Amino acid sequence: MIYRNLKFALNSAWQSFWRNLAVSMAAVVSITLILILAGVNLLVGHAFSQVLDSFRAKVSEISINVADDTPLQTVYDFQQQLSLDPRVTNVKFVTKEEALTQFKADPSNVVLAQQIDGNPLDAKLEVRVTNLSDVAAIDTLARRWPGVDPTDPTNYQGDFVNRMLGLSQWLGLAGVGLLAILVVVSIVIVMNTIRTAVYHRRKEIEVMKLVGATEWFVRGPFVLEGVMTGLIAAAFALALLVIAYQPAVDRFRSDIAFIPLSYDPAFVVSLARDLLLGGALLGALGSYIGVRRYVKL
């Protein structure tokens, strides 16, 4: 019986979609546009998180400069203390000699390296911190350590990190806010489509009610029609986004080379999943609210 009812609902939904093609397509186009906006929102969010991740990786590593007269045992002790700190992922001791070798190996320091006499560089402890928000605390800890070089204790750039954290939070909030607005607009569009479909099929609905159809037997096809509308719109939106994604990233990189934005094929899979699931859910939710409002026994 469930199979027969499902078959009936699917047939009715499919017929209704084609019978009211103009209204159905208007809804598909509207929801496609909304899902494109949502998809762009997700892609931009993903691109920013990629960029932020690369910056994060850089700024979550702090170098603690060691004063020349600090005994090696003191440095090892402090390294041990940091290694045991749960906020720290990894600590590496770089000797003065290694620091100089690294400095000279950097092609941008070629001219400067030729002018260096002796080794003016400090030995350093390179500390990788798990959470960006803990970098400040590790910096404070390092500055209190007696072995630190008092003239140039660390390379920590507090303002930059704080701004990064702030920007990241605001972008997240703006993304969620935009998605919420898009969700509400989509639901209203699907509800109106269902209202039109209900109006077109009012005679059939009346007959169904009079011959003893259950409420969900009457409502089911409309909910499926909503899901169908959402899925078709999601497929269109996905196709357009996939086509436009790589050229958009290439264009961006050629225009603004210093921001390390990259094309991420793995994200396309999760985007497809999100859009199709989102389309189906929006369709189901909009039509569910619509039928509860417009179809009563």
Add this chain to the structure above:
Amino acid sequence: MVLTPDFDTRPVISFQHVWKTYPTGTEALRDVNLVVPEGDFVFLVGPSGAGKSTLVRLLIREEKPSKGKIFVEGVELGRMKRRQLPHYRRKVGLVFQDFKLLPNLTVYENVAFALRVHGEDETKIQGRVAEALDTVGLSGKNQTYPANLSGGEQQRVAIARALVHAPRFIIADEPTGNLDPATAWEIMQLFLRINARGATVVMATHNREIVDLLRRRVVAIDAGQVARDDRSGRYHDDLSKPQIRAQ
């Protein structure tokens, strides 16, 4: 064989002090008391706006009474939950003046529709639709669309649809209202046959000739009240009319 209604048996339908006032303030029914026993054939008569259609709408539970109780086979309709409604309506066969056929479905599909919404299997549907169409004399019109049928034939399809799930009683609201006298009479013969098989029939009608010819139970509704309830009545209570009395 025509079943004689047994007024001593348990009633199929019972209205107990039923009032219906619409949100606009219109008082459609006022203190209606009515008992319909099993196998009865009742004509509801009265002028337009008297309350007949409200009574029918209450019976199919499209409306709830404002006051009073309506029992159908012992179940109080006013207290029936929404999820129970479909099961109740499957016990009732409904026939309307405007037929309420789906124009995009064939005769067969229109009748089968009543069973499909119940989730019946196709083999059972085929047998029962064939039987219902045979009862109304439309066996040869399976694949015809309603637009290609006469008014009388369309009403027969509607009756077949009402009968296909073997309802215990039939409610008909002006079933002959759109038909010429000869066709109306044919449709009435059909209702009589259905009643003879044991189904209780409640019919709202304006068709004076048919009511007067059949001399069945007549419940006259006037200004929302039961003005008359005759076991073997006429459309008008002629004796009360001075001009007739004078003749």
